[in-house]
Amino acid sequence: MKEWLYGRNPVFESLRAGRRRAFRLLVAEGAQEKGRLEEILRIGSLQRIPVERAPRPRLEAIHPGNQGVALEASEYPYVTLPDILDLAQERGEPPLILILDALQDPQNLGTLLRTAEAVGAHGALLPFRRTATITPAVVSASSGACEHLLMAQTNLAQAINRLKEAGVWIVGLEASEEAKPPDEVDLSGPLTLVVGGEGEGLRPLVRRSCDFLVRLPMRGRVESLNAAVAGSIALYLAWGARGYQ
Numbered sequence: 001m002k003e004w005l006y007g008r009n010p011v012f013e014s015l016r017a018g019r020r021r022a023f024r025l026l027v028a029e030g031a032q033e034k035g036r037l038e039e040i041l042r043i044g045s046l047q048r049i050p051v052e053r054a055p056r057p058r059l060e061a062i063h064p065g066n067q068g069v070a071l072e073a074s075e076y077p078y079v080t081l082p083d084i085l086d087l088a089q090e091r092g093e094p095p096l097i098l099i100l101d102a103l104q105d106p107q108n109l110g111t112l113l114r115t116a117e118a119v120g121a122h123g124a125l126l127p128f129r130r131t132a133t134i135t136p137a138v139v140s141a142s143s144g145a146c147e148h149l150l151m152a153q154t155n156l157a158q159a160i161n162r163l164k165e166a167g168v169w170i171v172g173l174e175a176s177e178e179a180k181p182p183d184e185v186d187l188s189g190p191l192t193l194v195v196g197g198e199g200e201g202l203r204p205l206v207r208r209s210c211d212f213l214v215r216l217p218m219r220g221r222v223e224s225l226n227a228a229v230a231g232s233i234a235l236y237l238a239w240g241a242r243g244y245q
Helices: 008-017 036-046 056-062 081-091 106-118 136-141 156-165 204-209 227-241
Strands: 002-006 022-028 051-054 069-074 096-101 123-126 151-153 169-173 191-196 212-214
Touching (some): 002 008, 008 022, 008 069, 051 056, 056 069, 081 151, 096 156, 096 227, 106 123, 106 136, 106 227, 169 227, 191 204
Parallel strands (some): 096 191, 123 151, 169 191, 169 212
Antiparallel strands (some): 002 069
């Protein structure tokens, strides 16, 4: 199947990552070929991707946030959990993996994947059901970062067991009293961070599978942070525990 990616950064990162098959580029008539658009056209030329000049209403029909460019490409290329573990081994690093347990908002998903890619996570796992998946909206929300990040859709219970067998600790992010503050937990080793859904948090089965729970300390009046913000902070704490290597 094919889909349309839109926006200059998402299209640029998809072309740069080279993980999808690109079929054609649409560029708005009259768009100035400079900056990021110039880079897109340069890569497109190197990859011999057909370029079509299109009236702006045609691009608006794809998405209002098109920024004058859209890429017709193959579906997002999911991988498997062994692929993610292999990447950590190739880099000579302890695994740093993100599990998103029933996260349903595309903006939250895109934000977390952008952070995961920024801190050098080796990959992220999604369940098969009750979750947002990698759609063009999520690619846009991640500013194209998910095009570089290895993603797998899998049975989370089985994946967690496989990770434990590989010596990876499972850390659930939760605001409960029994969860420990980050300074009481060693986040420097092989680690999978589990972020729950926006409303219900971690599902009971996934929560019970965690080796321990971590909460972010708060001193303000609000009760909690949203999933994307909390998960992003926790990812940076994990990277910081590794000395920002």
